[in-house]
Amino acid sequence: MSTEELYSGREQTLVKHYILEKYIERFAHIIGSFCQTITYVDCFAGPWNVYSPNLDDSSFSIALRQLREAKATYADLGRTLKLRCFFLEKDRDAFDKLQRFAATVQDAEILCRNCELEAAIDEILQFVNAGGRGSFPFIFIDPTGWSGFGMDRIGPLLKLNPGEVLINLMTGHIRRFIESPDEHTQDSFKALFGSADFQQTVAGLSGIHRDDALIEAYAANVRKTGGFNYVCSAIVLHPEKDRTHFHLIYATRDPKGVEVFKQAEKKAMSVMEAARADAQQRKRQTKSGQTELFGSDALHHPGYYESLREHYTSRVHDRVLLLLQGQKRIAYDDIWDSTLTEPLVWESDLKEWIKEWITKGEVRIEGREPKERTPKREHGHYLVWQ
Numbered sequence: 001m002s003t004e005e006l007y008s009g010r011e012q013t014l015v016k017h018y019i020l021e022k023y024i025e026r027f028a029h030i031i032g033s034f035c036q037t038i039t040y041v042d043c044f045a046g047p048w049n050v051y052s053p054n055l056d057d058s059s060f061s062i063a064l065r066q067l068r069e070a071k072a073t074y075a076d077l078g079r080t081l082k083l084r085c086f087f088l089e090k091d092r093d094a095f096d097k098l099q100r101f102a103a104t105v106q107d108a109e110i111l112c113r114n115c116e117l118e119a120a121i122d123e124i125l126q127f128v129n130a131g132g133r134g135s136f137p138f139i140f141i142d143p144t145g146w147s148g149f150g151m152d153r154i155g156p157l158l159k160l161n162p163g164e165v166l167i168n169l170m171t172g173h174i175r176r177f178i179e180s181p182d183e184h185t186q187d188s189f190k191a192l193f194g195s196a197d198f199q200q201t202v203a204g205l206s207g208i209h210r211d212d213a214l215i216e217a218y219a220a221n222v223r224k225t226g227g228f229n230y231v232c233s234a235i236v237l238h239p240e241k242d243r244t245h246f247h248l249i250y251a252t253r254d255p256k257g258v259e260v261f262k263q264a265e266k267k268a269m270s271v272m273e274a275a276r277a278d279a280q281q282r283k284r285q286t287k288s289g290q291t292e293l294f295g296s297d298a299l300h301h302p303g304y305y306e307s308l309r310e311h312y313t314s315r316v317h318d319r320v321l322l323l324l325q326g327q328k329r330i331a332y333d334d335i336w337d338s339t340l341t342e343p344l345v346w347e348s349d350l351k352e353w354i355k356e357w358i359t360k361g362e363v364r365i366e367g368r369e370p371k372e373r374t375p376k377r378e379h380g381h382y383l384v385w386q
């Protein structure tokens with residue numbers, strides 16, 4: 001089946017799987033260069049709404065393919081990269097399919113469990129710890145709603161060090177219910193965020209500002225709970241509507257992880273806009289009963305996506321400018337840190353702004369070799385406001 005067929009009508013899953021695939025591809029190669037083992041944990045494994053009879057379009061299959069690629073790369077170099085996976089799924093039918101898939105895998109140690117995540121935390125920790133000191137865990141949390149992964153309950157998974165986490169936060173659902181007066185709903189949000197602080201954070205806000213506040217509050221709690229240095233978020237838009245479907249929240253302790261995640265996010269945004277163009281054309285054609293003369297990309301209006309990009313790039317641009325004007329001299333690494341944790345902002349944007357400020361004579365770069373045209377991370381470069 002083609003990618004279009006596998007993801008038709010669920011293009012948001014294509015974007016999620018694309019980011020997961022691109023990230024794990026690089027992650028596994030990088031981690032394999034200094035660790036003997038990768039322990040991959042899919043806490044809401046599915047399979048769920050898959051079209052492929054081989055489950056090729058499930059997150060666990062996609063991740064395992066990439067982990068195997070890295071294993072093959074290191075095997076060619078005469079090294080063994082051990083793969084270990086913990087796949088968790090609460091639905092019995094889905095679990096049976098998951099288990100049948102796992103039974104076909106010979107080159108990785110796989111443990112499948114049929115229960116809810118919050119009841120399996122100790123067992124996941126035992127499995128991760130059994131990987132030994134040379135093992136690096138990656139935790140993927142991909143729920144259907146906002147319950148079942150309360151911050152306090154997943155805290156021990158976030159604290160795994162070394163370790164990284166990718167969480168799908170269902171912004172679209174959360175946005176609709178966040179101000180519900182229902183006590184049970186409010187308790188479920190307190191569990192999700194790990195405190196009631198989010199209520200003050202979002203009070204009086206609407207639209208994108210409310211989404212931003214929600215994500216920032218959640219990201220701050222992930223960062224604090226896990227002791228992470230960086231938490232980034234990527235926006236995944238609804239295929240047919242101009243609104244955010246969910247955010248992928250990625251947490252790491254290493255700037256290299258941020259670099260790789262941001263590259264995956266940047267590439268995924270082109271994939272997302274192309275898939276949204278197809279989905280929106282399909283919807284128009286179904287409604288009108290007529291086939292359009294031009295291709296979906298020619299007819300697509302990326303205005304909403306572009307307005308979001310403008311929102312985040314101008315926000316970060318102004319923040320960096322204020323920092324520079326206030327502190328006068330800042331390490332490029334520090335500016336990079338505060339820029340790249342925002343969605344839809346990339347290092348290429350930062351370098352473009354710096355080029356403009358240099359052209360205007362407002363900024364100079366300190367610590368740069370004569371042949372280095374732009375500042376680089378981990379090179380001792382400073383930006384000086386003049």
Ligand SMILES: C[S@@+](CC[C@H](N)C(=O)[O-])C[C@H]1O[C@@H](n2cnc3c(N)ncnc32)[C@H](O)[C@@H]1O
Nearest residue numbers: 044045046048058059090091116117142143148
């Ligand atoms: C969004 S789907 C996962 C999709 C999958 N990660 C993928 O991308 O291919 C969520 C899955 O988690 C399962 N699930 C729901 N609540 C759960 C819980 N509390 N613990 C474990 N699994 C759960 C559902 O049955 C469903 O299969």
